[in-house]
Amino acid sequence: MSETTTTxxxxxxxxxxxxxxxxxxALxxxxxxxxxxxxxxxxGVAGAVVGAVHHAEVxxxxxxxxxxTLILAVAVTVIEVALIVTLMASSEEGKAASLARDTVFAAIMITCNGIVGLALLVGSLRHRVQEFRAHASSGALGVIAALVTLSLVVPAFTTSSPGPTFSGVQLAxxxxxxxxxxxxxxxxQxxxxxxxxxxxxSTTDEDHADAPTNRTAYTSLGLLLVCLVAVVGLAKTVSPTLEAGVDAIGAPVSFVGVVIAxxxxxxxxxxxxxxxxxxxxxxSLxxxxxxxxxxIGLTIPAIAIASIFLTGxxxxxxxxxxxVLLALTMVVSTLTLVQGRATLLQGVLHLTLFSSFVFLAIMP
Incomplete structure (x- = not known):
């Protein structure tokens, strides 16, 4: 990558x-x-989010x-894994048994319905019809379906260990x-x-702008990681307040994981x-x-390793x-992504599924 001086x-x-x-x-x-x-x-959370987006784009x-986009996805997930392991280690025995499952499932519903639906909605409102590469997005969805089934569905039907769990060999x-x-x-990819x-x-000239210098890119990469650490750390800091709020409205404890996700x-x-x-x-996709x-791909292996040192x-x-929500999400996502074109209808549909997930998480 060559340096540019006009950036x-x-x-x-x-x-x-x-x-x-x-x-x-720190305070x-x-x-x-x-x-x-x-x-x-x-x-602090709002500022860190805005800063993370800016530096990720740089x-x-x-x-x-x-x-x-891969850098941002992996960075967020690595810190998410660290947060899960930290909460599992600090929680009372048995209380965090399903924390990894709840967090990963929430991430799937947020990304496949919340983020996709919101992107489709705002994009279609401005551009009416948006096009994308169906062979790429549908391929990614296929891998998601396989991973989520093997990691979160199959354990509900295995018999080597009691309950919806994997044995040590199965988890490995x-x-x-x-x-x-x-x-x-x-x-x-x-x-x-x-x-x-x-x-x-693309309808903008941003793709033709001069690329930032290596020094600027490395600075933004470092600041991106700082922002992500701040987002996750502040989320953990505010989690006791969230737990109190969740108790006040009568929602299950697992909803805290949804908010943090x-x-x-x-x-x-x-x-x-x-x-x-x-x-x-x-x-966006x-x-x-x-x-x-x-x-899924990074959290499950990390949790498998961490489970060696964690009790319960x-x-x-x-x-x-x-x-049921997962199956419906996979079916609707397939119908959305195989077309290569999206309109307002698909955006509203995915956001409806996301709203149903949040509502049922509060009122199970």
Whole structure:
């Protein structure tokens, strides 16, 4: 990658927001959140999300698609895994048995219905009909269907261990399969058939702008990681307040995982919406489906390794209600992605499924 001298430097606000968010995290870590701290934490999350989106776009512009969206998806998932393991280690025995399952399932529903639906909605409102590469997106969905079935559906029917769990050997097998499938997808996306995942069209001149310099790209990459750490750390900080709120409305404890997943995936949501507004729906789908793949493909192997050191059962099998929602999501997503074109109807349909997931998570 050659250096360019005409590229403007990073805006001052994008340099100031990440350390400010980390400062808020340091001030609030391990403390009870009063009104002032709670407001600061909320502002810190919002600022970190905006900063993450900006720096991810800088990196994406430098390395090109689909590497840029892959960087954001993997970075978010790695930190998400760290958060899951931390919460499992710090929770009471048995209370966090289903935390990994709930978080991964929430990530699938958020990405495949929430992010995809929102991108389709805002994109179709501005551009009426949006086109994308069906062979790329439908291929990604196929890998998601295989991974989620092997990791979250099959454990509900196995008999080697009691309950919706895997035995040690089964969990190791699921972890290896997840890594193989995810690694194969990344190879196809970034090397073998990279052109399949490039935007089909664009209505802006952004693609023709000078790429940022290597120094700017590396700076943005570092600040992107700082922003992601801040988002996840602040989400963990605010989780006791969320638990109190969840108890107040009578929702199950698992809903806390849904809220935290929403916070963690906020940078990708914002980036996907901005791409859809620029008539770059393929980038939005790369972000959403790539995040879903990374969430399963990296989380399950990491949890399998972490379970060696953690006590208590690891519940992975989904309940019947979640199985129905998952099956409906896969069917609707297939019908959406095989066409290569999307309108307002598909956006509303996916957002309806996402709203049903959130509603049933609160009122099971």
């Amino acid at each position: 403007p430097t990073l805006p001052k606000w994008s340099l100031a927001v990440p350390p400010a968010a980390v400062l808020v995290l 609030s870590w391990g403390r009870d959140l009063g009104t002032i701290l709670l407001v600061l934490v909320c502002l 990196v994406a512009h430098r390395v090109g698609e689909p590497f840029g 097998f699921a972890g290896v399969v997840s890594l193989v499938l995810y690694g194969t997808f990344v190879f196809v 970034t090397i073998r058939h990279r052109d399949y995942f490039l935007p089909k069209n 929403l916070l963690v995936l906020a940078p990708e949501t914002a980036a996907a919406v901005r791409a859809a507004l620029r008539d770059r729906l393929q980038v 790369n972000l959403a489906l790539g995040s879903a793949l990374a969430s 059962p690891l519940v992975l099998g989904l309940d019947p209600k979640e199985l």
